[in-house]
Amino acid sequence: MNGRVKIFTYGCQMNDLDSQKLYSELAKKGFLPTEETKDADVIVINTCSVRQKAYEKAISNLGRLKAHKRVKPSLIIAITGCVAQQEGEGLRERMPHIDIVLGTHQLHRLPDLVNRVHRHSLPVAETAFSDCIPFLDTIPGAAFSNQPHRAYINIMQGCDNYCSYCIVPYVRGREISRDYRKILDEVRLHARRGVKEIFLLGQNVNSYQGGMAFPELLRHIHGIEGIERIRFTTSHPKDVSDDLIACFRDMEKLCSHIHLPFQSGSDKVLKAMNRHYTHRSYLDLIARLRDARPDMAFSADVMVGFPDERDVDFRDTLDILESVRFDVLYSFKYSVRPGTAAAELGDNIPVEDKVERLRVLQAMQKKITIENNRRRIGGTYAVLVDGNSQKNSEQIYGRTSHNAIVNFTGATALIGEIVSVKITRANPNSLTGEIS
Numbered sequence: 001m002n003g004r005v006k007i008f009t010y011g012c013q014m015n016d017l018d019s020q021k022l023y024s025e026l027a028k029k030g031f032l033p034t035e036e037t038k039d040a041d042v043i044v045i046n047t048c049s050v051r052q053k054a055y056e057k058a059i060s061n062l063g064r065l066k067a068h069k070r071v072k073p074s075l076i077i078a079i080t081g082c083v084a085q086q087e088g089e090g091l092r093e094r095m096p097h098i099d100i101v102l103g104t105h106q107l108h109r110l111p112d113l114v115n116r117v118h119r120h121s122l123p124v125a126e127t128a129f130s131d132c133i134p135f136l137d138t139i140p141g142a143a144f145s146n147q148p149h150r151a152y153i154n155i156m157q158g159c160d161n162y163c164s165y166c167i168v169p170y171v172r173g174r175e176i177s178r179d180y181r182k183i184l185d186e187v188r189l190h191a192r193r194g195v196k197e198i199f200l201l202g203q204n205v206n207s208y209q210g211g212m213a214f215p216e217l218l219r220h221i222h223g224i225e226g227i228e229r230i231r232f233t234t235s236h237p238k239d240v241s242d243d244l245i246a247c248f249r250d251m252e253k254l255c256s257h258i259h260l261p262f263q264s265g266s267d268k269v270l271k272a273m274n275r276h277y278t279h280r281s282y283l284d285l286i287a288r289l290r291d292a293r294p295d296m297a298f299s300a301d302v303m304v305g306f307p308d309e310r311d312v313d314f315r316d317t318l319d320i321l322e323s324v325r326f327d328v329l330y331s332f333k334y335s336v337r338p339g340t341a342a343a344e345l346g347d348n349i350p351v352e353d354k355v356e357r358l359r360v361l362q363a364m365q366k367k368i369t370i371e372n373n374r375r376r377i378g379g380t381y382a383v384l385v386d387g388n389s390q391k392n393s394e395q396i397y398g399r400t401s402h403n404a405i406v407n408f409t410g411a412t413a414l415i416g417e418i419v420s421v422k423i424t425r426a427n428p429n430s431l432t433g434e435i436s
Helices: 013-027 052-071 082-087 089-094 107-120 180-192 214-222 242-250 267-273 279-292 311-324 341-345 351-374
Strands: 003-009 031-033 042-047 076-081 100-102 124-126 150-154 197-201 229-233 257-259 297-304 328-333 380-388 395-399 405-409 418-426 431-435
Touching: 003 013, 013 031, 013 042, 013 076, 013 107, 013 150, 013 197, 042 052, 042 082, 052 076, 052 082, 076 082, 076 107, 082 089, 082 100, 089 100, 089 124, 100 107, 107 124, 150 180, 180 214, 197 214, 214 229, 214 242, 242 279, 267 311, 267 341, 279 311, 297 311, 297 351, 311 351, 328 351, 351 418, 380 405, 405 418
Parallel strands: 003 031, 003 042, 042 076, 076 100, 100 124, 150 197, 197 229, 257 297, 297 328, 405 431
Antiparallel strands: 380 395, 380 418, 395 405, 418 431
16 A cells, blocks of 8 residues: 555654654655645554643544545554554544554554554554564655754664653653664764754653663764764753763763653642752752853743642742743643543643633743743854745754754855854743854
């Protein structure tokens, strides 16, 4: 079978990479990508259930696809990822128009299952966990990368932390690390393709154990010719070792940015979340990272309205914002994830309180972000050019080592190059500059 495939992706960068891999693997079976849902012979909904909004969007889209299936009965609809893993065969009972339910350890099987459904018209659900995840070693073809100068690489999957609010260990499984030799081989392949920036991905990258510790893996990648920048996400504060901090001090290719979720500033709430650090130890970690790399920039995840969060707990969270002064903060209202330990605590914070706390927090972060950006006016930064600016057709944009977005006038031929840019203006979520 061949035809056209459309993949809808919900969630994080790891899901984006999985979708690139799925496109690439289906292309080997003769499928071409399409942006038009009506033209697709196969539609894949690649899902995330970490946040309620991503879950709801995926389920809503699945509902809309029922009409497409009526018009085109040969259409094959697959749901993959966290929601598929979480709900399994129950999804088909609710939505019989789904043909394939494929869990997070079984993504490598999608092309064969599409062929099976096409030949036998029998639906299938595969959600078993396994001791290894073959899809981790899948490398997407260069044609399926949105930014050929940047490569995203899975180094591990799953999580052993069991934070009380988090569904990840239940839908992604326990931590499985990819063999370091395969990772380094992939980095070398991307370097030969002209990739300049490597972005390492995992639910908890700094607990990586694929034959060496994470800092050692970073040092090996740092030595590969052609690679000029290294980034990674996501990190757990409790696993940021002295050796990893030393990498920021010693490795010039390692970007001056870390995404370090703190979730709450309250010791009481952090204990209930099973996070294994405190307000003070988090701020001490930030200080140690800044000592190692004085220009370090930080981003984080935080939630408001966790069960039993009081005003004093929320004020502790605001204190973290003021102390760290994040460049970017991803903030959410707590929502119950079925099957997690926190689901047993109840959802006892009124919605209106969650909404107000989120408003206050986001207003404070907006002020901090623009102040951070203003401090960069007059500075000159190395910017890896990503593409054409969406808001100004005469501009291109890229990112500094600190992950700050910079828009400036320049030729599209500069895309994929690192150029020196002087900052001339601070915007709410970006910078404007000129080539220096």
